[in-house]
Each structure stands twice: as structure tokens, then as C-alpha cells.
Amino acid sequence: MGNVSKRTRHHALTVLIIAVLALLPAACGQSAATGTNASGSGDQPASDQSGDNSNGKTQEKVVINIGVQGKTGILPYAREKALFEEALAAVNAEVKWHEFASGPPHFEALAAGRIDFGAVGGTPVIAGQVGNIDFRAVAVTSDGKKGNMIVIPKDSPIKELKDLQGKKIGVAKGSSAYNFLYLAIDRAGLNRDDIKVIQLQPDEARPALDSGAIDAWSIWEPYATTAVFQTGAQVLVSGQDLNINAPDFIIARTKFLTDHPDLTVAFLKAYEEARLYFTTHIEEVTDDLAKSQKLDREIVATVLKNSEPLLSPITPEFAKAHQEQADFLYSVGAIDKQVDTSKVLESKFVEQALNELKEGK
Secondary structure (H helix, E strand, C coil): CCCCCHHHHHHHHHHHHHHHHCCCCCCCCCCCCCCCCCCCCCCCCHHHCCCECCCCCECCCEEEEEEECCCCCHHHHHHHHCHHHHHHHCCCEEEEEEECCCCHHHHHHHHCCCCCEEEECHHHHHHHHHCCCCEEEEEEEECCCCCEEEEECCCCCCCCHHHHCCCEEEECCCCHHHHHHHHHHHHCCCCHHHCEEEECCHHHHHHHHHHCCCCEEEEECCHHHHHHHHHCCEEEEEHHHHCCCCCEEEEEEHHHHHHCHHHHHHHHHHHHHHHHHHHHCHHHHHHHHHHHCCCCHHHHHHHHHHCCCCCECCCHHHHHHHHHHHHHHHHCCCCCCCCCHHHHECCHHHHHHHHHHHCCC
């Protein structure tokens, strides 16, 4: 990994894991979720509200709690158009949404039993596994190459990655953009002590970038493109530029998978149907998202043009890329054990969902 010493890389990535694990409760029974659902009610987890009969078919209405983040992805669009509500009503399930600013808080909510599904980047998945959260990653939603970027202000003197030395960089700690930042500076031969990391959620980082309080921002879409269009900011480097394959996942609470395998398949079928509509009706989707999220249409169109949403089993290629992310964290001493990421990867539900859709079931 270039000329970065193990000692300095240990210091750099230890900050990442400590920051993420600080968000995770010590035990799955703690009620510390930060998400809020659309109705603001304190509903119990879906699997605690109903029972299944011996053949696995749901008899009573189940509440499926879904975590959502961002403005332009499949889940935000599905929430806006009530696509999951319509699809899952057919299997006697009710949908409640919980909004989060980034990936790590999803795992706090999973551990507390407050959400059943969510879509997050690979770094929070690794941290969730290190924190012994009881979950599974059940499908891949993106290869992650285009999702993360480092953005700099208009007319910034920063021209290449090595110019980040001594600069203040805003990032949401524990997010996929956080790991991306350290992978990027590692490629430039920099280490943790060469940059000044400022912990900021997206809604805090954008004003800081605009005002000059930070020199760069490691962030994901649509925030990067929004900054480019609205302020003339520039993308210094993206995951695609660095050929960093860092898959994103749908995560699920293990108890929900055990109690409701049929509803898990139904959820994934609804996701795939939403994704297919999303990708084949780009003009309509662009108009809808621009209006509902109060974003410039050109911004939304650019983000969607650059996005390649998937719903895929966790192929050997994706599994290898995810393991390599975990190995990077371990190699610098940021985690104290060699994490076997395959232990939380589970493709059988998405395979069944895609097969049933293919067969017209």
C-alpha cells in the first residue's frame, strides 16, 4: 500500500472503527434507534407482532420497518410512490419508513430491533459485523464504483490527491465515503497525520464546503453532483477513477429473516420491481424526484444517468471485493481480528426472489 507505514495506517483506520462502533449498542436488546418512521409511532419489530404457521405463511399482519437514506435512490423513490406499500399489502404486510443520514445508524436501529431492512455501503456492513450485530447482507445494490467522490470548491488550489496534505476534509465517519477517503489518500502515499478529518454529516458538510470551513468533502451521490451544479464545485476523484470496487448491500435483521422468509422474498421482489420501473422510466422518475425532493431537474438527471442500480446475488466477485475491504481494515490494525465477511453474506433470498419474478410468480 505505497509507502504508508503500518503504524501510521493503524492510527488512521483505528479512528474509523472506533467512530462506527461508538454508534452501535452493546447488546441487541438496547432501544437506541435514531430513525423515525413516517407516522412517528413507536411500533415494535415486525417479527414481534405476528406469527407464522407451520408452512411459513404469514397469518397476521406484519409491519415491515425499512431504513432509507438519501434522495434519489430506489428506496427514496419507492417511499415517495408508495410502491412497497402496494406490493406488500398483497401478502398482508404494512410498511413503515425510518430515515437516516448515513449507513452506520442503520445498524444501531437493527441492533435495537427497530428496522428490518435497509440499504447501505460496505464499510458500515463491516463495522456492523465487528460490532456483533445480528444481521445479514442479503443482496448487492451497486458495485460502489461511482457512488463515492471527493469534492473540492470552485477555484480550489487542490489539483490532485497529494494536494490534500494538510487540508481539512469533511466526511461522515463510518460511512462508505470515510473508508473511500482513506483508500484514496493511501493511493497518494498520504497517511492519517497528513490530513485533518472533520466529522460532518452531509447536511453539515455542504455549508462547510461552501463557506471554506473545509477544503474538501468525501461524500456520495447525489450530494456530490448537487454541489457541482449549485456552486461550481469539482470532483477531485471518484471510486470509478480509482477503480475501487466497494459493493453496497441490502441488509436485514436476522430474526426477521428467520421468522418471515416469505416476506423477505416478497420485499426483495418489490425492490426489484421498483428498480426495473426506476431504470426503464428515467424521464418520469427524474421529474418525480426533482419535484418531491425539491432538486434541480438537471441535477437529478445527471445523478440518475451516472447511477447503475442493481439487485444481485452476492457473486464471488462482489464477495471478494467486500472481503478485501475488511482485509484492508485488518491489515492496518484497525480491527483486531480477521473478519470472515462470508459469515454475514446470504444470497438465497434474493436468488429465490429473482427466480420467482422470472417465472412470473
